[in-house]
Amino acid sequence: MFILVNLKAYPCDPIEVATAARDVAEASGVRIAVSPQAADISRVADTGVETWAQHVDPNGHGSHTGSTLAEAVAEAGAVGTLINHSEKRLKLADIDGSVQAAERAGLETCVCANNPAQIGAVSALGPDSVAVEPPELIGGDVSVATADPGIVTDAVDAAANVDEDVEVYCGAGISTGDDVVTAEELGASGILLASGVAKADDPRAALEDLVSGL
Numbered sequence: 001m002f003i004l005v006n007l008k009a010y011p012c013d014p015i016e017v018a019t020a021a022r023d024v025a026e027a028s029g030v031r032i033a034v035s036p037q038a039a040d041i042s043r044v045a046d047t048g049v050e051t052w053a054q055h056v057d058p059n060g061h062g063s064h065t066g067s068t069l070a071e072a073v074a075e076a077g078a079v080g081t082l083i084n085h086s087e088k089r090l091k092l093a094d095i096d097g098s099v100q101a102a103e104r105a106g107l108e109t110c111v112c113a114n115n116p117a118q119i120g121a122v123s124a125l126g127p128d129s130v131a132v133e134p135p136e137l138i139g140g141d142v143s144v145a146t147a148d149p150g151i152v153t154d155a156v157d158a159a160a161n162v163d164e165d166v167e168v169y170c171g172a173g174i175s176t177g178d179d180v181v182t183a184e185e186l187g188a189s190g191i192l193l194a195s196g197v198a199k200a201d202d203p204r205a206a207l208e209d210l211v212s213g214l
């Protein structure tokens with residue numbers, strides 16, 4: 001299982017989380033990555049943890065004020081990027097453009113979607129992975145794997161029907177090792193989570209719990 005920790009814009013210490021994630025990944029052998037604010041990518045990557053961007057725009061270099069360049073986040077140390085997160089929705093053409101921009105920059109891609117139908121659609125764009133996240137469960141206390149297991153299994157089927165090479169992650173409300181194991185049993189090969197770590201009093205303990213059943 002891959003555990004991708006999105007720090008969103010939470011007021012946590014990205015270096016504290018990154019250092020803990022690096023240590024827990026090394027001790028457990030579980031792949032863990034941290035996705036900080038774009039401005040923090042360089043110093044998070046310097047900790048040695050696998051580092052992802054939260055978003056990249058479809059455009060390349062040029063007159064695009066305020067854009068987040070795939071090339072720039074890669075240069076800063078990111079090795080992957082989220083695209084179309086529920087809190088950073090894009091038009092379909094821009095999802096396609098962002099996937100292509102990320103691939104040109106050598107970034108691994110994970111495209112987020114609300115439901116299995118959207119998972120099928122975005123899988124056709126050729127990302128490395130997709131993540132299904134019901135918006136109503138994001139930031140809550142109930143794991144998607146418990147509240148709506150069918151959405152995970154249907155997302156796995158929807159992606160496989162389009163491209164069997166696309167990995168399927170799930171997210172929303174995941175915070176414990178039991179949640180991770182349940183998601184794995186449903187067919188997910190990774191977890192996308194945020195508040196369970198970024199808002200935890202002890203992010204290191206939260207990460208240790210997440211990998212405890214793997």
Ligand SMILES: O=C[C@H](O)COP(=O)(O)O
Binds near residue numbers: 006086172173174192
């Ligand atoms: O990117 C992470 C997801 O939106 C899940 O967030 P959450 O773990 O706070 O529910």
